[in-house]
Amino acid sequence: METNKIGSRGILFNLPSKPFSVQVYCINSPNYLFIIDTGVVLENQMEDVKKYLEENNLLTKPVIIFNTHGHYDHMGGNEIIESKFIIAHHFSFEVFQDTVDLLKQYDAYKSVIEKIVFPNLTFKERLAFVDEGVEFFYSPGHTKDSASCYDSIDKILLIGDILVHPLPSINWPNLDKFIETLESFKKIEFNKMILGHEKVLEDTKFIDETIDYIKRFKELDVDFTGFTDAHALMYRWGLVNIAKNLKKEGKEKEAKKYFLKAKSDIENPIIKPEDERELKGIIAEIENGIK
Numbered sequence: 001m002e003t004n005k006i007g008s009r010g011i012l013f014n015l016p017s018k019p020f021s022v023q024v025y026c027i028n029s030p031n032y033l034f035i036i037d038t039g040v041v042l043e044n045q046m047e048d049v050k051k052y053l054e055e056n057n058l059l060t061k062p063v064i065i066f067n068t069h070g071h072y073d074h075m076g077g078n079e080i081i082e083s084k085f086i087i088a089h090h091f092s093f094e095v096f097q098d099t100v101d102l103l104k105q106y107d108a109y110k111s112v113i114e115k116i117v118f119p120n121l122t123f124k125e126r127l128a129f130v131d132e133g134v135e136f137f138y139s140p141g142h143t144k145d146s147a148s149c150y151d152s153i154d155k156i157l158l159i160g161d162i163l164v165h166p167l168p169s170i171n172w173p174n175l176d177k178f179i180e181t182l183e184s185f186k187k188i189e190f191n192k193m194i195l196g197h198e199k200v201l202e203d204t205k206f207i208d209e210t211i212d213y214i215k216r217f218k219e220l221d222v223d224f225t226g227f228t229d230a231h232a233l234m235y236r237w238g239l240v241n242i243a244k245n246l247k248k249e250g251k252e253k254e255a256k257k258y259f260l261k262a263k264s265d266i267e268n269p270i271i272k273p274e275d276e277r278e279l280k281g282i283i284a285e286i287e288n289g290i291k
């Protein structure tokens with residue numbers, strides 16, 4: 001675990017995970033300790049965070065947890081530190097439930113499914129802790145329930161998986177809303193923008209690069225020049241995940257377009273997964289999707 005003090009009252013924890021490290025952030029405000037995201041189900045990152053907070057006497061105020069969205073690598077340790085509230089967007093219930101249903105399919109997760117703690121305080125547009133200078137707001141794109149946090153004292157913006165390096169994680173079919181959210185981030189004055197995985201950014205350059213990619217992805221016109229394994233991973237699963245969600249919404253024709261693109265692109269050595277198990281898995285998803 002890597003720990004970094006940020007601004008006047010923030011602590012950033014960078015914790016190992018695969019394929020990307022996980023970031024948990026704490027804001028030590030006058031009356032509460034806010035914890036943004038809680039790591040991966042089964043990986044216990046929050047045990048290390050708890051130990052650090054205990055050793056540094058930071059668990060003396062009531063804790064408020066915020067989940068940027070309901071994916072299994074952002075809420076896995078919601079139960080580790082006792083909290084007054086677990087806050088997330090209004091739609092997070094649905095996304096948490098989808099995550100639980102997905103994990104249920106794997107034996108490894110059977111023992112922990114029951115322990116997953118859902119949010120107990122939700123909001124639709126904004127929720128501000130005025131005296132603390134902390135605000136949560138809806139920022140859909142990566143998922144329908146994605147939300148962000150802004151610390152107005154230190155000007156820190158925490159955006160979960162709205163940006164992922166090197167390429168965005170596309171799941172939710174409303175790509176126009178995704179772009180709208182990214183454009184809105186450019187209007188926020190921030191010193192640092194903290195991503196849910198790996199990175200801390202200080203300017204808007206990567207936002208523009210991501211917007212360009214999403215526009216090209218939407219047109220199925222992505223250029224693979226300079227693609228690394230991480231680019232290929234995000235790209236192939238973007239196609240499959242958006243297609244699955246379109247199908248779920250009853251948009252069969254549009255779903256098929258993305259499934260077929262995935263089917264042909266994984267023939268390309270740049271996009272094809274090297275791992276045999278992943279290859280089998282993605283082929284099964286595609287075949288299942290287009291039948």
Ligand SMILES: [Zn+2]
Pocket residue numbers: 069071142161169
């Ligand atoms: Zn996610």
